Amino acid sequence: MTANLTNNFEVFAPRLVSQDEIFTSGHRACQGCGPATALRQIGKAIGRELIVCNATGCMEIVASPYPFSAWEVPWIHVAFENTAAIASGVAAGIEVLRRKGKFYTNHEKITVLGIGGDGGTMDIGLQALSGALERGHDFLYICYDNEAYMNTGIQRSSGTPFGASTTTSPSGKASFGQKTNKKNFAEICIAHDIPYVATASVSHPSDLMAKVKKGAEVKGPAVLHVFAPCPTGWRCGSELTIRLARMAVETGIFPLYEYENHEYRLNVDIDELRDIREYADCFEKRPYMESQGRFRHLKNEDEILATIQSEVRERYMRLRAKCANVSGGRR
């Protein structure tokens, strides 16, 4: 494995990570919640000059039971599908009030952040997000992807991977679970040709924080697709969150890359992708798929597993071919 993170070298020093907690403890997320971990990392990366616009979903519910708040920055929740529209309103409002000299403060940079889950982003919220990206508002949108609608109780979304059993794509006598492939969300955003799109994972916090910073600093819209396992929905041990996230990167299931200045760049390039089935040296000696209850029914479905495996590899190779910084990539 070759890590291509050298251009972000400085962020590897843990002492440089802010000690300030913007998303504080005391929220109601489950043990080992990947999305909550992501929010903590995001808050640290941006700091207090931040306005959060949060979609309905787990992260909104766990953070805001009135009169408590887990956010130490201004925060607004309106509905499920309109977070990008709210964020575009906030960004436009700040901009016009600044121009008219009516803004309440002189803070030079205030980051407007939209946050939604995979359902609130890739399904019902996609129209609002597309509109906001097209209009070019100065905001950062982050989708934390736990691969299902967790807040309503683990239903499939268009981010749910092929074969996963959820309450609306259950495995049964006549079904092996989710029958469609995970929507390529980052690619949809890239097609809007906005200044910055990246994928990140809670397993790679320095990379994630560097990307959050970059997305926040870029002028215009930026999107981050963050992989964030959910032990509750994935039916796995709560201590496995980060390990599974790391395995998703190392198997090529969730590659880490960026799109900036019209170029793709792989941040973690992997010569030898790990196998989703035979990942023998992994923790607890269990491969990616097997350690998750949502794939348990596929245990002896060799054909389906083989299909998933080859699909993962092919997708990864297609992505790699687009990336300017890897051999064989577009130069």
Place this chain on the structure above:
Amino acid sequence: MHDDVRRRIGIEVSLGHAEAVKLCNVDAIAAYPITPQTHIVEHLSELCADGEIDAAYVPVESEHSAMSACIGMSATGCRTFTATSSQGLALMHEVLFIASGMRFPIVMTVVNRALSAPLNIWGDQSDIMANRDIGWIQLFGNNGQECYDLTPMCFKIAEDHRVLLPTILNIDGFTVSHVVEPIETLTREDVDGFLPPYEPVLRLDVDKPAMFGAVGHPDVYTEVKKVLDDTLIASRTVIDEVFEEFGQRFGRTYKAVEEYRTEDADTIVFTIGGTIGEIAHVSVDALRAEGHKVGQVLLRVWRPFPYDDIRRVLDGRKCVVVYDRALSFGGPGGPVASEIRAAMYGRPGAPPIHSIVAALGGRDIRWRHIVDQVKQAQIRALEGPFPPYEMVGVRQ
């Protein structure tokens, strides 16, 4: 347009209304086009493009996003405006409750139009009646002058710290919105003197972080909704004050419930909105000329519902004919009529209330129709029977 002297101009009501929005120094507009609202947002975008309005104009991708963006802009402290109609209002429905629940004083014009199906772009009030219970202040402008004058009043009412509620100005589609009318304009100085700058109580402020739209568990939800309703009801005081002040400054006085030739009337024609409201004047004059003691009551404030005034003007009458341009399907007939019945229920000697549903989807109604319908209602009031409601002009 010159805004330094008051003038009397001939202008399409939509454009006149947009000119009034301009004088209100709005900071932010988000909009999506829909007939018959389009001329308003088009003209506003022109005014922005010409630098006559210094505002963020966010041309969103749907009405759901229009209201969402308005909430975002209002949350930063902007004076915020939008306009819509029909399906657009229906698409916003979800977010409308949130705007009032979060107490953002957004002003929205709804150019009233029918709802699908069948697809129909013409005027009626089905759209606003389906959005009756969203917790917004809802006013009606019946003609060009009223739509113009009510514009700064809407902002002033919405932004009053005793209120802080979003406010809808309803205008009947086409028959009011698209008609060229004479309008007496106000000057920039007039409006500046009348409408102070918007001072938000809370906003998204990194120096004073606050949470908007938190989860309200059962132990607080009821209280929040009660406060909303109490505030909406209490906003009547502010509405009356603002109407009064406007009248004193500019000589045109508005009332929550307006009367025409009602002094000695035993029969009342009750209307809401400009289309039926304006022609009913003519019908009342004609009925009077024939010796019938008929008067008209126009409802200007739909929410908060002005129970006290309605009882005052209807108590002691012999017959009330309420015109609705919407129908509560499978229900009590016209939505306004059912509210009037509720207002008058149990009053000693309460008059019979006839609910007439008319002029749906742009169907014409003429002053002669109203004359005939009122005469029939008078007979029914004496002899009965009268049905829960009548939908007039239906072809068999």
